[in-house]
Amino acid sequence: MKYIEGQDRYQLILFPDCVEDYISENNPVRVIDAFVNSLDMKELGFIRSTPEETGRPPYDPRDLLKLYIYGYFNKIRSSRKLMQECGRNIELFWLMRKLTPDFRTIADFRKDNACAIRQSFRTFGKLCLKLGLYRKELLAVDGSKFRAVNGDKSVYTAEVLEKKLANIDEKIQKYLSWMDDADAEERCQPELTPEAVKAALEELRQRKEKYEQYLAELQKSGQTQLLTTDPEAHRMHSKDGFHCCYNVQTAIDSGSHLIAEYEVTNHNTDQGLLTEVTQQAKEQLEVETIEAVADKGYESREDILNCLYSGTVPNVALKYDKTERLYNIPYEEAEITEELRASTKPEDIKTCISAGVLPKCFEGTAVEVELQEKSTLSCFLRHNDGTVTCPMGNVMNKARERGSNTIYQCRDACRQCPNRCVPGRNHKTVSFGPDTNCIPVMMYGGKQRSFQHIPPDAKISPYNHVLDRKGLPERKVVIHIREDKEKLKQRMCLSEHPFGTVKWYHGAHYLLCRGKEKAAAELGLSFLVYNMKRAINMVGIHKLMTALQG
Numbered sequence: 151m152k153y154i155e156g157q158d159r160y161q162l163i164l165f166p167d168c169v170e171d172y173i174s175e176n177n178p179v180r181v182i183d184a185f186v187n188s189l190d191m192k193e194l195g196f197i198r199s200t201p202e203e204t205g206r207p208p209y210d211p212r213d214l215l216k217l218y219i220y221g222y223f224n225k226i227r228s229s230r231k232l233m234q235e236c237g238r239n240i241e242l243f244w245l246m247r248k249l250t251p252d253f254r255t256i257a258d259f260r261k262d263n264a265c266a267i268r269q270s271f272r273t274f275g276k277l278c279l280k281l282g283l284y285r286k287e288l289l290a291v292d293g294s295k296f297r298a299v300n301g302d303k304s305v306y307t308a309e310v311l312e313k314k315l316a317n318i319d320e321k322i323q324k325y326l327s328w329m330d331d332a333d334a335e336e337r338c339q340p341e342l343t344p345e346a347v348k349a350a351l352e353e354l355r356q357r358k359e360k361y362e363q364y365l366a367e368l369q370k371s372g373q374t375q376l377l378t379t380d381p382e383a384h385r386m387h388s389k390d391g392f393h394c395c396y397n398v399q400t401a402i403d404s405g406s407h408l409i410a411e412y413e414v415t416n417h418n419t420d421q422g423l424l425t426e427v428t429q430q431a432k433e434q435l436e437v438e439t440i441e442a443v444a445d446k447g448y449e450s451r452e453d454i455l456n457c458l459y460s461g462t463v464p465n466v467a468l469k470y471d472k473t474e475r476l477y478n479i480p481y482e483e484a485e486i487t488e489e490l491r492a493s494t495k496p497e498d499i500k501t502c503i504s505a506g507v508l509p510k511c512f513e514g515t516a517v518e519v520e521l522q523e524k525s526t527l528s529c530f531l532r533h534n535d536g537t538v539t540c541p542m543g544n545v546m547n548k549a550r551e552r553g554s555n556t557i558y559q560c561r562d563a564c565r566q567c568p569n570r571c572v573p574g575r576n577h578k579t580v581s582f583g584p585d586t587n588c589i590p591v592m593m594y595g596g597k598q599r600s601f602q603h604i605p606p607d608a609k610i611s612p613y614n615h616v617l618d619r620k621g622l623p624e625r626k627v628v629i630h631i632r633e634d635k636e637k638l639k640q641r642m643c644l645s646e647h648p649f650g651t652v653k654w655y656h657g658a659h660y661l662l663c664r665g666k667e668k669a670a671a672e673l674g675l676s677f678l679v680y681n682m683k684r685a686i687n688m689v690g691i692h693k694l695m696t697a698l699q700g
Contacts, residue, residue, distance in 0.1 A: 169240070169243050169244045169248075170244065172240050172241075172243075172244065173241065173244045175691075175692075176691055177241070177691075178223065178682075178683075178686060178691065179220060179241045179244065179245050180691065180695060181682065181686060181691055181694055181695060181698070182216055182219050182220055182223065182245065182682075183216060183245055184694075184695050184698040184699060185219075185274065185277075185682070185698055186212050186215050186216045186219070187212065187698075188698050188699075189212070189215075189270060189273060191211050191212060191266075194266045194269045194270060194273070195263070195265055195266040195269065196211040196215075196263050196266045197211070197262055197263060197266075198211055199211055209249070209251050209255060209259075211259065211263065213246055213247075213249055213251075214251065214255070214256060214259040215259075215263075215267070215270065216245050216246065217232055217236070217242070217245070217246060217251070217256065218232070218256075218259070218260060218267075218675055219675065219678065219679060219682075220241070220242065220245055221235070222656065222658075222675045222676055222678075222679040223679050223682070223683075225655075225656055225657050227657070227658065227662060227672075228662070229253040229254070229256040229257035229260075230253045232253070232256050233250065233251065233252065233253040233256060236249065236250040236251065237250050260663065260668070260671060260672065260675075261663065261668055263671070264663075264667045264668045264670065264671035265667065265671070267671040267674050267675060268670055268671055268674040270674070270678060271412075271674040271675075271677055271678040271681075272411075272434060274678055274681055274682065274685075275408075275409075275410065275411075275434055275681065276434075277685075277697060277698070278406070278408055278681065278685055279434075279435065279436065280697065281685070281689060281693075281694075281697055283406045283408060283685060283688060283689070284403045284405070284406055284408060284410065284435055285403055285404060285405025285406060286403070286405075286435050286437050286440065287404060287405060287440075287441065288403075288404035288405075288440070288441045288442070288443060288637065288640070289401045289402065289403065289404070289410060289428060289431055289440055289441070289442045289443070290401070290402040290404060290442075290443050290444075290640065290641045290644035290645040291399065291400070291401050291402075291424060291427050291428060291442050291443070291444045291448070291645070292399070292400060292402075292420075292444065292445065292641070292645030292646070292649070293397050293398060293399045293400075293415075293420045293423070293447070294397075294398055294400075294649040294653070295386055295388040295393070295395040295396070295397060295398075296395060296396050296398050296653075296658075296659065296660065296661055296669070296673070297393055297394065297395055297659065297660035297661060298377075298380045298383035298394045298395055298396055298661055298664070298669070299379055299380050299383075299661060299662065299663070299664045300377045300378070300379040300380040300383050300394035300664075301379065301394070302385070302392070302393060302394060304377060304378045304379050304394075305375060305376070305377050305385045305394060306361075306364050306368070306375070306376045306377075306378070307368075307374060307375055307376075308365060308368055308369070308374075311361050311364055311365045311368070312365070314357075314361050315358060315361050315362065315365070318354050318357060318358045318361070319358075321354055322351060322354050322355075325347055325350060325351055325354075328347075329347060364376050364378075377394055379664065380394065380664040380665065382416060382664075382665050382666045383395065383396055383416060383664075384396075384397075384416040384417075384418060386418050387418070396414050396415065396416060396661065396666065396669050397414075397415045397416065397417050397418070397419075397420070398412060398413070398414050398415075398673060399412060399413045399414075399415060399420070399423055399426075399427045400412045400427075400645065400648060400649070400677070401427050401428060401430075401431035401442070402644045402645050402647075402648060403435075404640060404644055406684065406688065407644060407647060407648070407684060408681050408684055408685070409648055409677045409680060409681055410431040410434055410435055411427065411430045411431040411434045412670075412673065412674075412677055413426065413427055413430065413670075414666050414669050414670040414673060415666075416666065419447060420444075420445075420447040420448050421447065421448065421449065421450045421453065422450050422452075422453045423448070423453070424442065424444055424448045424450070424453050424454065424457055424464060424466070425453050425456045425457045425460060425462070428440065428442045428457060428460075428462045429460060429462075432461070432462070438461055438494035438495075438511075439461035439462065439463075439494050439511040440461070440462055440463075441462070441463040441465065441515065441637075442457065442462050442463065442464055442465065443465040443466075443634075443637045443638060443640065443641045443644075444464070444465070444466045444467070444641065445466075445467050445638075445641060446466070446467045446468070446469040448466050449466060449467075449469040449470070451475075451477070454466055454475070454631070455477055455479075455629075458499075458503070458517065458629070458631075459496055459499055459500045459503070460496045460499075461494050461496060461499055461511060463512060463515045463516065463517055464631065465516060465631075465633075465634050465637050465638065467633070467638050467641075468633050470562070470565065471565065471566050471633075472566060473632070473633060474630050474631060474632045474633060475630075475631040475633075476565070476566060476567070476568060476628060476629065476630060476631075477628065477629040477631075478570055478573060478574070478575065478626055478627070478628055479503070479504060479626070479627050479628075479629065480504070480573065480623065480626065480627070481504065481505070481506060481521065481623060481625040481626050481627050482501070482504040482505060483505065484501050484502075484504070484505040486501070486502055486505050486507045490502060491507060491508075491509055491510050492509075492510045493509075494509075494511055499511070502519075503519055503627065503629065504627060505521075505627075506519055506520070506521025506625070506627045507519065507521075516631055516632040516633070516634045517629070517630070517631055517632075518629070518630040518631075518632070519627060519628075519629055519630075520568075520627070520628045520629075520630065521625060521627055522569065522594035522595060522625065522626055522627070522628055523594065523595060523624060523625050524592045524593070524594055524595075524622070524624055524625075525592075525593070525594070525595040526592070526593045526595045526601055527590060527591075527592055527593070527604070528541035528571075528590070528591055528592075528593045528601035528602050528603070528604070529541060529588050529589055529590045529591060529602060529603075529604045529608070530546070530558075530580045530582075530588070530589040530591065531587065531588055531602055531605070531608075532582050532586070532587040532588070533587075538558045538580070538582070539602060540560065540563060540567075540571075540578070540602070541569075541571060541591060541593055541601045541602045542563070542567055542569065542601070542602070543602060544560055544563035544567070545560065545563075546558040546559060546560040546563070546580070547559060547560055549579065552581065554583065554584050555581045555582060555583050555584075556581070556582050557579050557580070557581050557582075558579070558580050558581075558582065559577055559578065559579045559580075560577070561577045564577035564578055565577070568628065568630070569593055569594055569595060569601075569628075570594065570626075570628075571591045571592070571593050571594065572622075573594070573622060573623050573626040585609055586609055586610065587608065587609045588604060588605065588608035588609060588610050589610070590604060590610065594625075594626055648677070648680055651680055652673075652676045652677065652680055656676055656679070656680075658672075658673070658676045661673075
């Protein structure tokens with residue numbers, strides 16, 4: 151039995167007359183070509199978008215952008231590999247019209263057009279918005295670490311630099327003592343010739359100057375780290391240890407799994423980034439209010455409250471609380487009209503919430519607003535077994551002693567209490583004297599809840615002035631944000647898929663460019679290709695081509 155045989159290498163083959171015949175109508179490369187041709191390169195900010203009248207003609211930025219999008223579409227990110235593909239890839243023959251730019255020209259294009267490339271990602275997002283692909287109902291926000299162009303050994307902290315300087319001083323002193331001993335004994339060790347010692351000392355002095363300069367830069371900048379290769383990156387903790395990375399934030403649309411917006415940061419954690427990312431996503435999606443879901447890493451009470459005031463429902467997984475997240479804010483009297491309730495402006499939303507009225511944009515969500523007034527008398531009670539309970543029945547812990555008095559508190563109970571006896575953010579502390587077992591307090595009420603009653607045989611200190619404290623407001627507002635477990639379950643399916651696809655399918659788990667701006671451009675190409683592939687799978691190439699040409 152014979153093997154399968156190929157054709158003779160000298161057999162003449164009749165190729166098609168033009169390269170166009172090699173590219174089928176369903177080839178995604180046609181979408182890349184149509185999308186880039188539809189862009190206004192000058193408005194997006196690409197350099198050389200208008201050629202000069204004199205000098206050597208440059209490459210059209212459209213051609214270089216097509217080349218990069220095609221490369222990321224096919225897992226090719228290196229400029230040298232893209233240059234090779236231009237000379238042997240039939241699809242690039244068609245797309246680039248047989249242009250073969252040098253690898254330096256290709257690399258410089260990505261480096262010099264960082265902001266414009268990011269705007270190209272947003273332009274494709276507007277096209278998806280026009281096609282109705284974004285549902286604009288729920289955003290899944292998450293962050294992931296991408297390796298930066300900086301070795302782990304090229305990271306310096308003040309502590310590391312001080313240790314290095316101390317070691318250098320110790321070595322210099324050791325060399326000098328060796329030379330003194332050799333002079334005293336009038337002999338010369340073979341390894342300590344004057345030339346060798348001079349060279350070693352000069353090298354140590356140069357290293358000392360370099361480390362002193364690094365330390366001065368650290369002190370001047372106020373940063374805790376100094377990265378010599380990519381100063382804008384940061385050494386962060388990731389799943390496989392500490393590495394120099396960028397923390398990349400994305401906002402994923404729940405209905406389409408398309409990336410609505412992304413942001414490249416050098417924050418070690420995700421805390422404090424929810425408002426910024428959701429605000430940019432709302433601008434991209436052209437909505438004023440939206441619901442967002444995020445994991446426990448975004449636990450920041452101030453950031454979550456700012457999200458609420460800006461018109462975003464923050465479904466952040468509970469880290470410290472049990473069933474809901476509570477905020478006690480000061481009451482601000484205001485006349486709330488239906489027009490004001492229906493407004494989605496951040497200042498109007500904040501006015502409604504501060505007045506104890508739920509804005510219409512939050513109706514039917516996990517957010518509730520409750521206005522509470524001082525209305526019910528209750529007490530902190532010390533029982534015969536020595537335990538102390540608050541008006542809500544929570545057990546308080548012994549904090550410290552002050553003279554003959556004992557002070558009790560419970561931070562967790564105060565944070566999760568729906569009817570706090572104090573209007574501020576701080577937890578409540580109570581002081582029991584040796585002959586006191588009951589401290590009365592006026593509770594803020596609203597919803598009907600059962601409070602602890604003052605027993606008939608209560609021993610109340612005559613010096614307790616809890617009921618006579620001045621300056622406490624008569625009203626306060628409590629914001630309830632319930633935990634929505636169903637939406638939190640959706641988060642992982644939404645947010646992890648783009649990162650997994652870009653990192654491991656596209657091979658972009660590490661960056662090739664240095665600096666936050668260039669890293670954002672590089673990731674913009676990855677996320678643009680991700681959205682483009684999803685759009686092709688959702689509506690097909692023909693519908694996408696029609697939208698681009700229209």
